Amino acid sequence: MTDHARIPAHGRPADEILAEIDQRHSLDIDWRGGRAFSLVYNVGDHAHENLIEQVGLRYLHDNALNPFKYPSVLQMELDVIAMAADLLGTSPDAGAVTSGGTESIFLSVQVARDHARQTRSISEPQLLTADTAHPAFAKAAKYLDIEHVKVPVGADGRADVEAMEASVGDRTALIVGSAPCYPYGVIDPISDLARLASERGILFHTDACLGGWLLPWWERLGEPVMPWDFRVPGVTSISADVHKYGYTFKGASVVLYRSRELLQHQFFWYDEWPGGLYASGTSAGTRSAAPIAGAWAAINHLGVDGYLRLADVVRRTTRKFSEGIESIDGLRLTHAPDMSLFEFGSDSHDIAAIGDVMDDRGWNLDRQPGGLHLMLSPYHEAVAEEFLADLATAVSSHGESRGVAATYGGVV
Numbered sequence: 001m002t003d004h005a006r007i008p009a010h011g012r013p014a015d016e017i018l019a020e021i022d023q024r025h026s027l028d029i030d031w032r033g034g035r036a037f038s039l040v041y042n043v044g045d046h047a048h049e050n051l052i053e054q055v056g057l058r059y060l061h062d063n064a065l066n067p068f069k070y071p072s073v074l075q076m077e078l079d080v081i082a083m084a085a086d087l088l089g090t091s092p093d094a095g096a097v098t099s100g101g102t103e104s105i106f107l108s109v110q111v112a113r114d115h116a117r118q119t120r121s122i123s124e125p126q127l128l129t130a131d132t133a134h135p136a137f138a139k140a141a142k143y144l145d146i147e148h149v150k151v152p153v154g155a156d157g158r159a160d161v162e163a164m165e166a167s168v169g170d171r172t173a174l175i176v177g178s179a180p181c182y183p184y185g186v187i188d189p190i191s192d193l194a195r196l197a198s199e200r201g202i203l204f205h206t207d208a209c210l211g212g213w214l215l216p217w218w219e220r221l222g223e224p225v226m227p228w229d230f231r232v233p234g235v236t237s238i239s240a241d242v243h244k245y246g247y248t249f250k251g252a253s254v255v256l257y258r259s260r261e262l263l264q265h266q267f268f269w270y271d272e273w274p275g276g277l278y279a280s281g282t283s284a285g286t287r288s289a290a291p292i293a294g295a296w297a298a299i300n301h302l303g304v305d306g307y308l309r310l311a312d313v314v315r316r317t318t319r320k321f322s323e324g325i326e327s328i329d330g331l332r333l334t335h336a337p338d339m340s341l342f343e344f345g346s347d348s349h350d351i352a353a354i355g356d357v358m359d360d361r362g363w364n365l366d367r368q369p370g371g372l373h374l375m376l377s378p379y380h381e382a383v384a385e386e387f388l389a390d391l392a393t394a395v396s397s398h399g400e401s402r403g404v405a406a407t408y409g410g411v412v
């Protein structure tokens, strides 16, 4: 047999467990040092981190499956939904808190599938996205057994409206746009895409998992932000992750609908078993209450002024990084980003080899087929100069690429 973990015959002392956990954890990505550019959104504020940790601990053992046993969790969930709904412009009861962007996306696809079946008699609905849409849509199409039609984006990295229109068919149940998309950080032309959808009675989803908790603040700070939320006619659902730029710990996203009627396609009631009525509003059964409480605490602790302050830091940091990168001879942003993430590449250097040097210097840039990828959080402001100096060195000193593949996510 290969050497794999086995249940110990005798339990191990707590201090030994903690020491081993700490040792193992020390080998993980150093996001607290500003060296991670995805996965964790580092607010760079220990008081904030400490608060959400304390709140998470208080609810660590609690189960949000039955809200009637947990009036405190129920109220926090309703509050998070209502606050997100206010921010994005829909009614305060037309959404749900989910475990993350992928679950929010799954649910919006499932709602569109069932809506198409029930109201348009489409037995085999289709999902239509640009090819920059997050893989969660392809995964949802696979798990929910619906056809996924994907359309290449234009040269600016945005969904190509004409090409999307040409791909709309009688079976299209949902059209998707991103605000912004992960690979390039650009916002799709949501107004045009949503108009296309609504003229044909098709639902439209804006994937604002990334932008949902940042773009509204950038807009208030005076940044030009292309319209993408419920103010755009035809947008019928939005995903917005609180565990990204809402600055809570993992396990919290919001899926919102234009009406509670649409949300109801998501609900599940079942009493054909001996256990009594089982009802649930999202795809999970047992749900950790901690992320709901964490999201509630993060939003209330930051408030509008806190989010505006952090959004300004992220905006400043994005400029610092993007201008710094473009000032290095041989490097360029591949697309002009609309938010705090982008891809950069090179026409004269092997960008993968530059990535290798940056890896060796402890930076964890994400790799894409077209270049290296950065997503900026408030804490990155503190490391901007060191990063840019290392990047300039990497450009002038790199050798052959080690051939590291472009990956996102993983399977064990």
Ligand SMILES: Cc1ncc(COP(=O)(O)O)c(C=O)c1O
Binding pocket: 100, 101, 102, 103, 134, 136, 178, 180, 181, 182, 207, 209, 210, 241
């Ligand atoms: C645009 C976009 N949509 C959806 C997701 C999926 O979110 P999650 O990883 O929380 O499931 C991500 C994750 O980065 C994303 O960038």
